[in-house]
Amino acid sequence: DIPSLCDKYKNYFKIGVAVPYKALTNPIDVALIKRHFNSITPENEMKPEALQPYEGGFNFSISDEYMDFCKKNGIAIRGHTLVWHQQTPSWFFQNPQTGEKLTNSEKDKKILLERLKKHIQTVVGRYKGKVYAWDVVNEAIDENQPDGFRRSDWFNILGPEYIEKAFIWAHEADPKAKLFYNDYNTEDPYKREYIYNLIKSLKAKGIPIHGVGVQCHISLNWPDVNEIEETIKLFSKIPGIEIHFTEIDISISKNMVEGDDMYNRSLLIEQAKKLEKIFNVLKKYKNVVKSVTFWGLKDDYSWLQGDFPLLFDKDYQPKFAFWSLIDPSVVP
Numbered sequence: 403d404i405p406s407l408c409d410k411y412k413n414y415f416k417i418g419v420a421v422p423y424k425a426l427t428n429p430i431d432v433a434l435i436k437r438h439f440n441s442i443t444p445e446n447e448m449k450p451e452a453l454q455p456y457e458g459g460f461n462f463s464i465s466d467e468y469m470d471f472c473k474k475n476g477i478a479i480r481g482h483t484l485v486w487h488q489q490t491p492s493w494f495f496q497n498p499q500t501g502e503k504l505t506n507s508e509k510d511k512k513i514l515l516e517r518l519k520k521h522i523q524t525v526v527g528r529y530k531g532k533v534y535a536w537d538v539v540n541e542a543i544d545e546n547q548p549d550g551f552r553r554s555d556w557f558n559i560l561g562p563e564y565i566e567k568a569f570i571w572a573h574e575a576d577p578k579a580k581l582f583y584n585d586y587n588t589e590d591p592y593k594r595e596y597i598y599n600l601i602k603s604l605k606a607k608g609i610p611i612h613g614v615g616v617q618c619h620i621s622l623n624w625p626d627v628n629e630i631e632e633t634i635k636l637f638s639k640i641p642g643i644e645i646h647f648t649e650i651d652i653s654i655s656k657n658m659v660e661g662d663d664m665y666n667r668s669l670l671i672e673q674a675k676k677l678e679k680i681f682n683v684l685k686k687y688k689n690v691v692k693s694v695t696f697w698g699l700k701d702d703y704s705w706l707q708g709d710f711p712l713l714f715d716k717d718y719q720p721k722f723a724f725w726s727l728i729d730p731s732v733v734p
């Protein structure tokens with residue numbers, strides 16, 4: 403029998419997987435999830451467009467099924483995500499009477515803030531005590547802006563205040579849930595500095611934020627594993643901040659050659675070696691790194707089509723990447 407991944411790491415951190423709803427209805431997927439993972443992130447099913455497609459039209463049928471599945475199987479849930487510039491219906495940013503885009507007038511700000519509050523309180527309130535960590539704000543930093551803030555509709559209408567409010571309201575709705583800021587390319591030295599400063603300033607203002615999510619969508623070429631370590635070191639300087647690795651995948655496709663199995667095999671081995679190195683770093687920081695999630699169960703489910711970035715192949719077979727986490731000596 404293939405050893406269980408989450409058992410192997412039980413003294414370090416949770417091992418999670420992002421899954422689409424269809425996986426919960428497939429017995430083969432379910433068996434694999436139950437064996438290897440003790441945390442689940444709904445890949446798209448708890449985003450604003452899924453939970454509130456039109457104003458006041460909350461739809462919890464699918465997200466409730468994730469809750470039931472996880473409860474039944476003793477699996478923890480990461481909630482993803484409350485505030486994002488993508489997969490958020492456009493009605494959020496439209497005037498309810500005219501349909502025009504909201505501006506940053508005081509009147510319009512009030513409309514959007516009320517929508518933000520209602521969305522967060524309804525969603526987080528419903529799953530109070532069930533979701534152990536929320537990605538409250540996702541991808542709000544743009545290191546190419548002088549102030550570091552992405553020019554999203556949220557920012558353009560409300561300014562940086564929306565970030566603080568989101569955390570405050572989420573905390574009110576579930577005081578025990580851990581609240582995260584989540585982002586990608588956190589290994590970029592400029593970007594991580596902006597993220598660090600944001601979190602530090604939120605903390606300094608007493609905003610209830612408990613962690614930072616390092617997405618870790620990476621490739622064979624970038625970043626170096628020591629940059630991942632630098633990121634952990636920097637973020638863990640902030641007292642009381644946990645780090646979750648929230649969306650790991652390691653893309654190799656830029657180098658894939660169709661039909662060349664020997665060449666591809668060497669890339670899959672390279673991928674495994676990189677993942678092994680990453681886990682060696684994560685284990686060193688187990689006091690701050692509390693949860694490590696892969697962004698997909700198997701290669702053909704990945705948002706990166708043709709990239710082979712995950713632990714299992716399309717036929718459910720564990721790849722070298724999987725073995726590198728169980729017993730690196732079996733990886734050639």
Ligand code: G3I
Binds near residue numbers: 446488489586649705
């Ligand atoms: O739901 C519609 C369906 O009705 C329609 O028929 C179909 C046709 O294209 O599209 C479906 O929506 C897709 C959705 O996933 C659900 O499958 C969207 O097109 C597709 O763009 C969307 O992609 C998701 C992406 O976020 C959106 O930005 C990926 O599955 C998801 O893995 C990805 O996840 C993000 C994290 O949330 C945040 N960090 C980055 C990460 C990767 O992009």
